[in-house]
Amino acid sequence: MKRLFSLSFILFYLTLSWAQNFTATVVDARTKNPLPFASIYADSQHSTITNTEGMFSLTCDSNAILRISYVGYSTVNIPVRRLKETVPLQAQEMGLQEVTIVPISQLIKKATKETLKQLQKHRRKKANFFYRQTAYTDSMCYEFAEAFLTGRSAAWLHELELVTGRYAGIRPDSIHKYSFYSNFYTFSQIEMAMDNRNYKTFTGAIAPLFQHYQDYYEVDYEVIRDGDTRLFAVHFTPKPSVKKPIYEVTLYINEKDYHVRKMEGVGRNITIVNQDYLHDRKIFLKEYVSTDFEFIVNMTEERGFLEVQSVYVSEGHERYGRPQTTRSLLFNIGDRKMGKGEKMGFYGDLHGGIETQGYDPQFWRNNEMVVKTPIEQEVMEMFETHKLFGVFR
Numbered sequence: 001m002k003r004l005f006s007l008s009f010i011l012f013y014l015t016l017s018w019a020q021n022f023t024a025t026v027v028d029a030r031t032k033n034p035l036p037f038a039s040i041y042a043d044s045q046h047s048t049i050t051n052t053e054g055m056f057s058l059t060c061d062s063n064a065i066l067r068i069s070y071v072g073y074s075t076v077n078i079p080v081r082r083l084k085e086t087v088p089l090q091a092q093e094m095g096l097q098e099v100t101i102v103p104i105s106q107l108i109k110k111a112t113k114e115t116l117k118q119l120q121k122h123r124r125k126k127a128n129f130f131y132r133q134t135a136y137t138d139s140m141c142y143e144f145a146e147a148f149l150t151g152r153s154a155a156w157l158h159e160l161e162l163v164t165g166r167y168a169g170i171r172p173d174s175i176h177k178y179s180f181y182s183n184f185y186t187f188s189q190i191e192m193a194m195d196n197r198n199y200k201t202f203t204g205a206i207a208p209l210f211q212h213y214q215d216y217y218e219v220d221y222e223v224i225r226d227g228d229t230r231l232f233a234v235h236f237t238p239k240p241s242v243k244k245p246i247y248e249v250t251l252y253i254n255e256k257d258y259h260v261r262k263m264e265g266v267g268r269n270i271t272i273v274n275q276d277y278l279h280d281r282k283i284f285l286k287e288y289v290s291t292d293f294e295f296i297v298n299m300t301e302e303r304g305f306l307e308v309q310s311v312y313v314s315e316g317h318e319r320y321g322r323p324q325t326t327r328s329l330l331f332n333i334g335d336r337k338m339g340k341g342e343k344m345g346f347y348g349d350l351h352g353g354i355e356t357q358g359y360d361p362q363f364w365r366n367n368e369m370v371v372k373t374p375i376e377q378e379v380m381e382m383f384e385t386h387k388l389f390g391v392f393r
Contacts, residue, residue, distance in 0.1 A: 022080045023057040023371070026050050026068060029088035037298055037310050037329075038070040038089070042080075044302065048370055049310050049331055057371035071231070071252050071262040071298070072224050092225035104219055107232055107253065112209040114258040115155050115193040118306040122154035125305060128163070128338045129153075130369035133184055133328040133350075134376060135169070141379040143169035143326075146364065147354065149185065150341040153307040153332060156297075157189045161341025165354035166364055166390070168383035181326050182349045188311040188330045190297055192251070192263055205245035205267055208236040209260075216242050223255075230255040238268060245269045259306050263297040272315075291317045300332065308332055331370050359389045 026038045034054025041047045046060040058066070062081060069075040073089040128150050135143035147165030152158045194202070194210035206216050213219065213236070221234040232253045238246045249265030272289050293315035300309035309332050316325035342353060361384065372380060383389060 020062050020080075021057060021059045022066075022083050023055070024083050024085055024087050025054045026056065026070070026087045026089060027054055028073075029090045032088075035070050035073070035089060037296060037312055038068060039298070039300070039309065041067045041069075041302070044334055045336060047302075047334075049298075051329070051371055051373050052312070052327075053373050055371050055373070057368075072226055075227055092227075102232070104221060104234075107221065107234065107258075108209060108213060108219065110258040111234075111251070111253050111260065112193050112211070115209055115260060115306070116195060118259070119155035119193070122305040122307070123152060125152065125154050125303070125307065126150055126335075127153040127303075127307065128333050128336055129157075129160075130331045130333055131165075131185060131188075131328065132330075132370065132372075132376075133167075133181070133326065134379070135181070135324070135326045137322050137324050141375060143167070144376065144379050144383055145169075145350070145354070147185075147350065148333075148338045148367075149330070150338070154305060155193065155307070156191050157308050157311065157330075159343075160185060160189070161343050162348075162350065162353045163338045163341045164357055164363075165350070166359050167351055167354050168388040168390070170388065182351045183344075183347055184313075184315075184326055184328055185330070185344075185350055186348075187267075187293060187295070187313040187315065188328065190247070190263070190267070190295060190311070192260060192297070205247055205270065206242075208234075208247055208249055208251060216244075216246060224252075226252075226254075226261065231261060236265075243269060245271070259299070259301070261299055263295075263299075265295065267293045267295065272317075289317055291315060303334065329370060333369055355390055361389075 026035045027033060028035060036050055036052045036054055038050045040049060040056050040058055042058065042060045042064040046058060046064065048056050048058050050056045060080065064080050065077055066080055067075060067077050068087055070089055073091050076087065076089065128148060131147045131149050133145040134141055145165065145167035148163040149160050150163055151160035191207045192209055194207040196211055208217065216239060217236045218239060219234060219236055221232050224231050224233055232255060234251045234253060236247065236249050238248055246268050247265050248268055249263060251260050252262040253260055270291055270293060272291055293313055296312045298309045299306055311330040314325065314327045316323060344353065
């Protein structure tokens with residue numbers, strides 16, 4: 001019995017000594033500015049991204065080697081034991097002698113074809129995602145929501161389902177003056193390519209990669225380096241006459257296979273619906289608002305095909321004379337099993353789905369996939385202390 005106890009104690013001690021938590025901030029080596037959404041990879045079960053302030057936290061084997069990468073910067077491989085508080089990455093520049101002129105029409109045609117090919121070939125591939133959403137009025141955070149989602153991940157996100165989640169919120173002023181985005185997760189489903197459907201009557205946002213891009217966009221590009229690979233940074237600028245929902249965006253396209261590595265920009269002319277419930281009159285008020293939203297989409301091929309790694313979205317507009325901003329961050333955690341999902345439509349109610357499941361504090365303490373910023377941590381602790389998760393006060 002003593003031997004069994006000793007063996008168990010040794011195994012427990014070894015587990016503690018090898019599985020450790022490591023934290024750091026990834027920055028630009030020259031400017032010292034933080035690099036948000038950089039990829040941190042130890043293995044398929046131990047990976048994360050930096051948050052909006054360039055910070056990351058990862059629990060992994062103390063002998064692990066981290067691969068830290070960011071589009072347009074030199075990738076570093078560093079043993080976690082040598083990890084310091086700050087990890088600088090060197091931006092890469094392209095010398096003029098290395099630049100080869102490629103016709104823009106040929107470049108876009110190949111990228112469109114390859115993106116749609118990846119979608120068609122791997123459209124059944126699914127992944128699990130960690131999702132965090134926060135809402136602010138002025139500088140005050142009044143909503144915090146997290147969830148695990150599952151969905152199709154090839155080329156862009158689609159068919160998202162809710163696995164589990166938690167949320168909390170407070171109304172800054174009156175009970176009906178601030179609405180909550182129950183379906184803000186749909187902003188993360190940004191299509192980067194379109195097929196030859198009838199695009200003139202298409203009601204969604206016009207994607208940059210499609211056959212008739214010249215009807216909507218002015219396009220130019222530059223060449224940058226990404227490790228041993230060259231990337232085309234292709235800039236799509238909507239023509240002034242375009243009034244439809246559209247993206248003003250830069251695509252970073254790999255010269256070797258024409259896969260998109262990163263997509264960042266702004267969604268223009270997007271209509272959202274603000275909905276408030278007036279408790280005293282027991283009615284809903286709807287307000288249609290045209291807005292823009294910023295986004296950054298990073299792609300990965302860790303599983304052998306082109307899929308979404310992370311999506312950051314920030315949308316803001318004024319309501320009742322005060323600025324209101326909602327932000328979300330979604331991170332692909334691969335095929336790590338989190339449970340069975342519940343289908344959610346484009347107007348699906350994320351909060352309603354979460355509310356029916358209840359709140360398990362221990363689960364969320366053990367499953368933080370992306371480290372919180374100091375403000376997010378402070379707000380989350382306040383909500384948890386006052387037992388606000390699952391209700392809006």
